[in-house]
Each structure stands twice: as structure tokens, then as C-alpha cells.
Amino acid sequence: MDVLNNFFLIALPYVALAVFLIGSIYRYTYKGFQFSSLSSQFLEGRKLFYGSVPFHWGVLFIFTGHLVAFLIPRGILAWNSQPLRLMILEISAFIFGISMLVGLINLLIRRYTTPRLRFVTNKMDFVIYMLLILQTITGLWIAYNFRWGSSWFSTLLVPYLHSIFKLQPDISAVSLLPWTVKLHIIGAFTIIGIVPFSRLIHFLVPPIDYIWRPYQQVRWYWGRRKVRSPRTPWSLHRPKNN
């Protein structure tokens, strides 16, 4: 059992994080053309709504929730100190989880029943569907059976996650958790590790800078005033070719 715990709770996270980090940077730097959300709305534009929208908003909330708890566990505990607020958090998170699951199932059905989509679907798509559905189901299961997740996540799991990032992995507490929770942890790190090899990678490039970017973009190959300055021969300036 110790071997398994060590493998899945220590080795797997480090491998997954290393693969995620190196793979994503490599793909971003050298494989820009493959960096795409690969939207299939253009081929099927109706059923997508009932899959993509509930899934994405659900996952956005759930992921942010996990991230906030990971970054400021005390904040979550403070929020949960009042039962009403705890209920609000837990119930809304559960609803978003359900929304994720419904979205995923709709997406899965859509992708495999629309003839056109077969030609923009690869094996990895199936793998990530399965992983995400498994992850969502275990997440919902845990939230329903082991209450209240938001609280014990902050006290039990966050220290474990912090210990991973501090390079002093401590699984003494986590290894005693039920197997469903472990499955959820394993699923999470598998998904992280698979990001550079799948379309999931598009979550790394959310267009946030669009919010403050000016609408119009004009680019010059080099400083347009410098071009004509005799003191700066062109050869000194490598053109900024994107």
C-alpha cells in the first residue's frame, strides 16, 4: 500500500507537473500552430450550446474554487465559519459540478453522434472526455458523501498540495483518505499531465489581455521612425517579425 501511495501521491504529481510545465512551454514556444481550442462550432452550431456552455462555466467556477482554496485556505475556512455561507458555497459548487457533468455528457453525445465531427475528433479527445467525466463524477460523489469538502479540502488537502510544491511531499494525512478522494487526486494530476498533449492546453491562453488591450492593433516590422534615421542602419535592428 505504501508503494502505491508513494507512486500515486508523490511520483505521479511530480511527473505530471514536470510534463505539464515543460510540455506546455515547449508547445507554446515551438508549436504555436497547434495551440488552439479547435472549436467545432463551425461544423455543428446548435447542440454545442447545451454542452459547451454548462461545461465551461461549471469548470471555470470549480477550477477557480479549487485554486482559491489552494492559494488562501484560511480565507475559505473563514468564509465557512458561518453555516449559511458554507451552505451557499457548497450548494453553488455542487450545482456548477452538475452543470459540468451535464455539459460533458452533452458534448460527448454531440461529438459521437454528429457525422461531421468524426473528422475533427481524435483519440485524445475521447481520453479527455473520459478523464473529465470521471473527475467530475468523483468530485460530485465526494462533495455529496464527505461533507463539507470545502472545509476539509482547505485543512487536509491544501497542506499536502503545498508540501508537493515545497518539494517536501507529506502524504501522511492524505494516504488515510478514502479511495474515492485518492482517485480524484490521481485524476487531477493525470489531467494536468495530459494538458500539453491535448486540446485542454487552450485553457492556458485565456484571452484576458483583451480586456485592457486597445481594439485596433497596427504592427510595424521595425520602429518606423528609426527606419529612416541614418544613425540606425537596418542591419542593427532585427525586424520584429511577430
Next chain:
Amino acid sequence: MDVRSQIAMVFHLDKCIGCHTCSIACKNIWTDRKGAEYMWWNNVETKPGTGYPTKWEDQEIYRGGWEKKNGKVSLKGAGKRRGLTNIFYNPNLPIIDDYYEPFTYKYLDLIESPEGDDQPTARPVSLITGKPIDIKMGPNWDDDLSGTPDFARNDPNMKNISPEEQEVMFQLEKMAFFYLPRICNHCLNPACVASCPSGAIYKRGEDGVVLINQEVCRAWRMCVTACPYKKSYYNWYTGKSEKCILCYPRIEAGLAPACMHSCVGRIRYLGVLLYDADKIESAVHGDDKDLINNQLDLILDPFDKEVIRAAKMNGVADSTIHAAQFSPVYKFVKEWGLALPLHPEFRTLPMLFYVPPLLPVMATVKKVDNKDQQDKMDPIAKKWDDNWLYDTSTKELWGTLDEIRFPLKYIASLFSAGDEEIVKDKWKKLLAVRIHRRRVTVGDVSDEKADATLADAGLTAAVADAIYALTSLPKFEERFVIPAAHREQAIEMMDFTGDAKGEAGFGIKGKVKRGI
């Protein structure tokens, strides 16, 4: 004054014969690839007609372009708030059926079918699924079919035209139509650039070409919605948007773009315009009726010393300024005032201008009584029971413009945001040039009449001759005045185009594979 240069275009619609050579030239070079088969960066539409994609001009459907509300100009169907909240599902995205499902034919069946009693046929197959399909739509499905109920009557520009006027246009015998070739307008206020959440689309400073960086595009697909001309296309296979690149590798080498080079009717002109970028914002915010004038105000006189000085300060190359002085586009658009942008009310400040067609509007259909004539005819001779006359006489010069059979409203809806006076002004000039040239070449028009026509149109004989020369007799070098590129080093950074041909297009380094 922030002087920039823009490669701009003029299409002379009177000369377009609708042969689609431009479309084919473009297709062969750029979009003959998987996922791009349905794209026609250059397409030719029959007007009146629904166009490609179907009814693209109806922004109540496609939500493209900019709209002015309470004095503020914003994107109609995209923008920061809408773009980011609709990023998971874009409610205004046209899907492939709005264009057409790309197809080919199983030509091999013609050769390889076993011997039998019947003739082998080449069945159409979808280029997406590879399965046999019934072709329902094509990129020029409405070609020459302006009279049919499916196409011409659904033209979005028809909404302001009375049923009676429409009937005159539609009766098959009285049909009037013209061709509208369309490419990306390389706008000064491009909606696609403004809508791109990932910032992949940009306008090149040196020549104003609008490009999509294929390495940065993330398939958020807002540009497809935002472009009111539907000239940004989503490649369903690579998950990247693509658009007309104005053949920039050719432009940089001083060559005309493929569509323009191959133009059989020689309708296309391409040249440099110098414009004042500081004025763009105020130009865009004008009222609908001022949009064209605002746009023309942006364009600067390339002979003006102050303009030249400011241009040089901004790093506009001497060769570009020189080209601007010989630009055929400047002459048509600004000097002679003959060309108009397509749908200026979309507020993108398109840099592709059209000389509105005069030919289909010149003739009038007159009701005549043919009974006397028919009674005189031999009883067994074929009789036409119609009683109209296709009258091409221009005896009453402006009279014909007032009772034209092709409603002025229709042309105005296309080229001047509905302002009929603007189109009428162009038509007067076009007609005056014809009458003047008839005086010169045939001589059956009196000097008084010809001079009066010219004066009414605001032209002189010399200007009319110049218009005639550039319209009818232009040499290749007069139609395309393209400055030598000053990006020799940048060109060297590009890889050989052949490496990426058939995969993702130009400018991509290395082997191109679809994302996983």
C-alpha cells in the same frame, strides 16, 4: 497628422464580366487545402442576390461590423464584453451550411467502374465527410440568377425597394444585374482586428494589409462574426481563422495580387493611398450620411509638401510616396470621385472601392403598343406578345437617370449607406465621360450638349479624357502601382512557400500538423 500608407483597391464594376477567374486564381494559390475548401477569399456575386455566405449583408442575422448607439461606436456582435462572455459558444457564428458544404466528384468512378449497360457517373462527395451528398449550395450558386425567387428576392438590399420597383427588376425578360467581386477590404477600422480576443489579427503598418497570425489564433472565432463582409473564415480542420492576405508575398515583391493579375476584364486597380490615422476615430463616429465624406477626408494629397514631410517623418519610404503620387486608386477615389466603398454603414472604413456600374441602369424599359406592328405581320410568323421596348437611347441625358430601370435605391443601399445623391453624382460623371468620348470618337453629339453634360457632372474635357484613358486603355503598370518593398530582410526570414503548401498556407515554418 499621422501619415500612414495603405495599399488600396478600386474595382470598376462596369468592366466586370463575372468570369470568376479571380476566384480561381486565389483558390489555386491559397485555399486549396483541407479545411479551407469552402473558403473563397475572393468571390464574385451576382447582384441582386443573396451572396456568399447567404445574406451576408443582413447584419440582423450575422451581427457583423460596428454600430453607432447613443453616439458610441461599438462592435455589433463581438467586442470585449460580448466576445469574452460568448467565448464558449458564439451565438452569432455562421456555420458551414451558411456558406456551403465543400464537395468534389468521384472522378475515378468514370474510369474504374465495371463495364455495364449504363454510363458511369461521378457522384458528388462531401469534402468534410467523404460521403456522397446532394449539393444544395455553392459559393456562386446564384450566378446569373438574379431573377429567381430564391436569390434576388432575398437580397438584404431589397428591403427599402417597393414591390413595383422589384417587379421591374425581376421579370426575367427585364432582368438587370451586375457582378460584385469581393475580397477582404483591408479596412482602416477593421472589426476583425478589434474582435480578436487573442490579438492574433493585426494591420500591418507599412502597407495596411490585415493579417491573422496563425500561430497566435486560438479559434475563439469572434472575427468571423465581427467582419461584416464575412471575409474572415474559420478553418474547421486546423482550428485557425484565415483571411485574404492580399497576396502580401507578391505585393512585397512588387507583383500584383493573383486575383488582380489574372483579372480578365481588367477591372481591378491597386495602389497606395496616404491617409491620416489621427482622423480615423472621428471619421468612424460620423453620421451615416457623412461616412463616405469622412472616409475621403482621411485620404491625403500625396503631392502636398506638408503631407510628404509628415509621411517621411513617419518612416514612409520614398518609393511608397512616389507610388502614392501615381496611384490609380487615388485618382478614382479622391481626384475624380468616382469610386465608393461597399456598405460604408458598417463603419469599418473599407479600403476597397467600387466604381458603381452604369451599364445595367442606362437602358430604360418602355411600355409600347406593338399591336399595329403585329397586325402587319404574316399570320404564321412568330409573334412576341410582350409590349415593352429595351430603350438604350440617351437622348434625354439626365432623364434616363431619373427613370432608370435599376432602382437607384438599390445601388445606394450597396455603396452609399442609402444616399441616392452620392450614387447619382457618380453616375452623372460616368455618363458625362461616355458622352464626351462619343463626341470625340463618333462626333454625333453637339459640343454644347457634351460641354453642358461635363459641366453638370463637374468635369472638364481633360479630366474626362483621363478617366477614359485609365478606364479603357490602362497598361498593366498603370493599373497596379506597387511600391518596391523595403522589407528585403523580412522576406528572407520567410521560408520557401512550397514547404507549407497544401498544409497551412504561407509563412509557417516547419512541418505543419493539426493541433491535438
